[in-house]
Amino acid sequence: MVNSMSKLIHRTAEKANVPPEVITRGMTVAILAVYALRIGYPILCSSLTIVGNKAREAQEKISSTSPIRSLERNQLLTDEDVEQPLKTFEKKSRKDSKSLTIQELTDGLTKQKLHLSPAFNKQFLLQLVKLIRIMIPKVHSVEMGLLGLHTLSLVTRSFLSIYVARLEGHVVKNIVRKDIMKFALQLSKWLLVAIPATFINSLIRFLESQLALAFRTRLVRHAYDLYFKNQTYYRVSNLDGRLENADHCLTDDITTFSQSVAHLYSHITKPFLDVVIINFTLLKMARSMGSFSVAGNVLGGAMVSLTGHILRKLSPKFGKLVAEEEKRKGYLRFIHSRLIANSEEIAFYGGHEVELTMLQRSYRSLARQMNLIFNKRLYYVMLEQFLMKYCWSAVGMIIISLPVLTGKQQTENGDGDKDDGVSTRTQYMTTAKNILIAGADAVERLMSSYKEVTELAGYTSRVSKMFTVFEDVSQGKYQRTLATLNTRESKKSFKVQGLTFINGMPEIKGTVIEREDGILKLEHVPIITPNCDVVVPDLSFTMTKGMHLLITGPNGCGKSSLFRILRGLWPTYAGRLVRPPTGQMFYIPQRPYMSLGTLRDQVIYPDTVKDMKKKGLTDKDLASILAIVNLQSIITREGGWDAIGDWKDILSGGEKQRMGVARLFYHRPQFALLDECTSAVSIDVESKMYQAIKDFDISLLTITHRPSLWQFHTHLLQFDGEGSWHLEPLDTNTRLSLREEKERLEAQLTGVPQMEGRLQELCTLLGEDSVVLRRPSADGTEDSLQEKTPVANTEPLSD
Numbered sequence: 001m002v003n004s005m006s007k008l009i010h011r012t013a014e015k016a017n018v019p020p021e022v023i024t025r026g027m028t029v030a031i032l033a034v035y036a037l038r039i040g041y042p043i044l045c046s047s048l049t050i051v052g053n054k055a056r057e058a059q060e061k062i063s064s065t066s067p068i069r070s071l072e073r074n075q076l077l078t079d080e081d082v083e084q085p086l087k088t089f090e091k092k093s094r095k096d097s098k099s100l101t102i103q104e105l106t107d108g109l110t111k112q113k114l115h116l117s118p119a120f121n122k123q124f125l126l127q128l129v130k131l132i133r134i135m136i137p138k139v140h141s142v143e144m145g146l147l148g149l150h151t152l153s154l155v156t157r158s159f160l161s162i163y164v165a166r167l168e169g170h171v172v173k174n175i176v177r178k179d180i181m182k183f184a185l186q187l188s189k190w191l192l193v194a195i196p197a198t199f200i201n202s203l204i205r206f207l208e209s210q211l212a213l214a215f216r217t218r219l220v221r222h223a224y225d226l227y228f229k230n231q232t233y234y235r236v237s238n239l240d241g242r243l244e245n246a247d248h249c250l251t252d253d254i255t256t257f258s259q260s261v262a263h264l265y266s267h268i269t270k271p272f273l274d275v276v277i278i279n280f281t282l283l284k285m286a287r288s289m290g291s292f293s294v295a296g297n298v299l300g301g302a303m304v305s306l307t308g309h310i311l312r313k314l315s316p317k318f319g320k321l322v323a324e325e326e327k328r329k330g331y332l333r334f335i336h337s338r339l340i341a342n343s344e345e346i347a348f349y350g351g352h353e354v355e356l357t358m359l360q361r362s363y364r365s366l367a368r369q370m371n372l373i374f375n376k377r378l379y380y381v382m383l384e385q386f387l388m389k390y391c392w393s394a395v396g397m398i399i400i401s402l403p404v405l406t407g408k409q410q411t412e413n414g415d416g417d418k419d420d421g422v423s424t425r426t427q428y429m430t431t432a433k434n435i436l437i438a439g440a441d442a443v444e445r446l447m448s449s450y451k452e453v454t455e456l457a458g459y460t461s462r463v464s465k466m467f468t469v470f471e472d473v474s475q476g477k478y479q480r481t482l483a484t485l486n487t488r489e490s491k492k493s494f495k496v497q498g499l500t501f502i503n504g505m506p507e508i509k510g511t512v513i514e515r516e517d518g519i520l521k522l523e524h525v526p527i528i529t530p531n532c533d534v535v536v537p538d539l540s541f542t543m544t545k546g547m548h549l550l551i552t553g554p555n556g557c558g559k560s561s562l563f564r565i566l567r568g569l570w571p572t573y574a575g576r577l578v579r580p581p582t583g584q585m586f587y588i589p590q591r592p593y594m595s596l597g598t599l600r601d602q603v604i605y606p607d608t609v610k611d612m613k614k615k616g617l618t619d620k621d622l623a624s625i626l627a628i629v630n631l632q633s634i635i636t637r638e639g640g641w642d643a644i645g646d647w648k649d650i651l652s653g654g655e656k657q658r659m660g661v662a663r664l665f666y667h668r669p670q671f672a673l674l675d676e677c678t679s680a681v682s683i684d685v686e687s688k689m690y691q692a693i694k695d696f697d698i699s700l701l702t703i704t705h706r707p708s709l710w711q712f713h714t715h716l717l718q719f720d721g722e723g724s725w726h727l728e729p730l731d732t733n734t735r736l737s738l739r740e741e742k743e744r745l746e747a748q749l750t751g752v753p754q755m756e757g758r759l760q761e762l763c764t765l766l767g768e769d770s771v772v773l774r775r776p777s778a779d780g781t782e783d784s785l786q787e788k789t790p791v792a793n794t795e796p797l798s799d
C-alpha cells in the first residue's frame with residue numbers, strides 16, 4: 001500500500017509539471033491568506049452582527065406600534081404567560097388598566113424588551129464585561145492566578161498532544177522498520193509521557209471547577225451585598241416589578257453562568273491554541289516532506305469559514321431559548337416554595353387540587369420550552385455533525401495526503417532509511433493523521449462553542465438584569481411593569497400636591513429625618529401603595545413622649561401601610577417624616593416571623609448571642625422576659641434555651657404572638673408598632689402585656705379591633721377608607737359608653753325587620769293601614785316601604 005502511494009506521488013508530480021520553487025512561493029502567499037481569513041473572519045462577523053442587531057433594534061423601535069405584538073415578539077412569552085400577569089394585576093389592583101395611554105404602554109414594553117433579547121450582540125458583550133469586572137476585580141487576585149494556571153495547563157496540554165502524536169509516528173515507523181529496540185524505547189517514552197498528560201487533563205478539569213467556584217463566590221458576594229442593602233430583598237418583590245424570582249437568580253442563574261463562563265474559557269482557549277500549534281506543526285512536517293500543504297490549508301481554511309457561516313446562519317437563538325427556560329424553571333420553583341410555605345393553610349382548605357393544577361401547568365410550560373430546545377438542537381447537532389465529522393474528515397484526508405502526493409521523493413533520511421522513504425512517509429502519515437484528528441476536534445469545539453456563547457448570552461442577560469435591578473432598588477429607583485402598574489388616573493386615586501409621575505411612578509420627593517429625641521412626626525405625607533394607588537393623600541400628626549396612638553379604620557384603608565412608611569419599607573413620596581432611628585421602632589405583625597435556630601434566638605431576634613452578651617443580658621433575663629408574656633413554661637417544655645427546632649410549627653399561633661411581644665421587652669425600643677399582634681392571645685394576658693409595654697416606657701402605635709385595648713392609648717387616629725382621617729384624644733370611657741349604646745341599638749334593631757314583616761302581615765289580614773310603616777327615610781322624604789308593599793285595601797270599609 002505504501003509502495004502504491006509512492007508511485008502515485010511520482011505520477012502526480014510528473015503530471016503537475018510545475019517547478020517546486022513556484023509552488024513553494026504560491027503556497028506561502030496562500031497560507032498567509034488562510035491565516036488572515038481565519039483570524040479576520042470572526043472579527044468581521046462580530047462587527048457585522050453588532051451592526052445588524054443595531055439595525056434590527058432600530059427597525060423594531062419604529063415598527064412596535066402595537067404593544068401587545070411587541071410584548072409577544074420580544075418576550076418569547078406564550079399567550080398564557082401574557083394573560084396571566086394581566087389577570088393577577090386585575091385581581092390585585094381592582095383598578096382599570098385601560099386608562100394607560102398607548103404611549104405609556106409602548107414605553108414600558110420597549111424597556112422590558114431591552115432586558116429580554118439575549119443574543120450575541122453589543123449588549124451581551126457590555127453585560128459580560130461588567131460581570132467579568134465583578135468576577136475578576138483586580139489583576140492581583142486569586143481568580144487571575146487560577147486563570148493563569150488554567151491557561152498554562154491548556155498550553156501544556158496542546159504541546160503534549162503534538163508530542164504524543166509525534167511519538168506515535170515514531171512508534172509506527174519503528175514497527176514498519178522492524179526495529180524492536182527503538183520500538184521498545186519509543187513505547188516506553190510514550191507510556192512515560194502519559195503520566196504528565198493525564199495529570200494535565202485532570203488538572204484542566206480541576207482548574208475549570210475551581211475557576212467556576214471562584215467566579216460564583218465573587219458574584220454571590222456582590223449579589224448578597226446588594227440584596228441586603230437598604231432592604232432590597234423586600235423592595236425587589238414588593239416595590240419593583242422587574243425581577244420575578246430573585247431566589248432562582250441568586251442560586252441557579254449565578255451558578256449556571258459562572259460554570260458556563262469557566263467552561264467556555266477552556267472550551268475556546270484550548271481548541272484555539274490547538275489549532276494554531278497544530279497548523280504550524282503540520283506546516284513544518286509538510287516542509288520536511290519537501291512540500292507545503294498549502295492547497296490543503298486553503299481548502300481547510302475555506303471549509304472552516306464556510307461551515308462556520310452555515311452554522312451561524314442556521315443556528316437557533318439559543319440565548320433567548322435558555323433565558324426563557326431559566327425563567328420557567330424559576331417559576332416552577334416559586335410555586336413549589338409557596339406550597340411548602342403555606343402547606344398548612346392549603347391543607348386546611350383542601351386546596352391541593354388548585355395547587356396541583358398550578359404546579360402541573362408550570363411544569364408543562366417548562367417541559368414545553370425544554371422540548372422546543374431539544375427539537376432545535378436535534379437538527380442543529382445533525383447539521384453540525386455532518387459538516388464537522390464527515391465533510392471535514394474528507395478535507396482532512398486531502399490535507400494530509402497532499403504533501404506526500406506532491407512532495408519531493410525522500411529515499412533516505414537522517415535516520416538512514418534504506419526503504420525508499422516508506423517508513424518516513426508512514427511516520428508522517430501516522431503523525432499527521434493523529435494531529436489532524438486533534439486539530440479537527442479542536443476546530444469542531446471552536447465551532448460548537450458558538451452555540452455555547454449564545455447560551456451564555458441568555459445566562460448573562462439574566463444575571464446582569466438581576467444586578468441592575470438590585471442596584472436600582474437599593475438606590476430607591478423602582479419600576480413596575482405596566483401589566484401590574486396602576487396609574488394615577490385610576491378612579492380611586494387622589495391628586496397629591498407637588499407629585500410628579502415618571503412612567504406612571506411617582507417621584508420620591510419626601511424628606512426623612514432621623515432624630516434621637518423620641519419624636520415621631522409626619523407632615524403632609526401621602527400613603528401610596530406600590531401600585532401607585534394613593535390611599536391617603538395627605539397625613540400629618542406628631543407623637544411625643546407619653547403619647548400612645550390607637551389606629552383604626554376599615555380594611556385596606558392604609559393602617560399597615562402607615563407602618564411600612566414609618567419603618568422605611570415604602571418610600572416617603574412627599575412631605576416630611578421625622579422619626580427615631582430604625583432600631584428604635586419595633587414592628588410586630590399579626591404572624592410574627594420565627595427564625596431558624598435555638599429557642600434563645602427566637603427571643604432575641606434579630607440580635608445574635610454575641611449582641612445579647614454585648615448588651616449584658618443573660619438567659620435569666622430572657623426567662624423573666626418570657627414570664628411577662630406567660631411563656632416561661634416553654635423553656636423546659638422544649639428542652640432549654642439551646643433547643644433547636646422549626647419554631648414556626650412548634651409554637652401555636654398565640655404562643656408565636658406572645659414570642660413576638662417578648663422580643664419587644666428584649667429590645668426596648670422607643671416605639672412599638674403593633675399590627676393586630678395579639679389577636680390570638682387571651683384578653684387578660686393581652687392586657688398584662690400592654691401594661692408592661694407602657695411600664696417599659698415604650699410608646700404604642702396599635703392597630704387593633706379589640707375595645708379592650710382602648711384603655712392603654714391616649715389618642716385615636718381614625719381613617720375613613722376614603723382618604724380622609726382625623727386625630728383626637730381618646731376618651732376611653734366615653735368611647736366605651738358610645739359603643740355600648742351602639743351595640744344596644746344594633747341588638748334592638750336586629751328584630752325590627754321580622755317585626756315589620758309580621759306587622760305587614762297583620763295589616764294585610766286586617767285590611768288596615770299602619771302609621772309605623774310610614775317612617776321617614778334618611779333623605780327626609782317619606783319611606784317607600786308602604787309603596788313597595790302591596791296593601792290589600794287602604795280604603796276605610798264602608799258601612
Ligand SMILES: Nc1ncnc2c1ncn2[C@@H]1O[C@H](COP(=O)(O)OP(=O)(O)OP(=O)(O)O)[C@@H](O)[C@H]1O
Pocket residue numbers: 238529530531535553554555556557558559560561562
Ligand atoms: N405590596 C403591596 N403591593 C400593592 N398594594 C399593596 C401592597 N400592600 C398593600 N397594598 C394595598 O394598600 C392598601 C392598604 O393596605 P394596608 O395593608 O395598609 O391595609 P390595612 O388598612 O392595614 O387593612 P387591614 O385592616 O385589612 O389589614 C390596600 O389597598 C392594599 O391592597
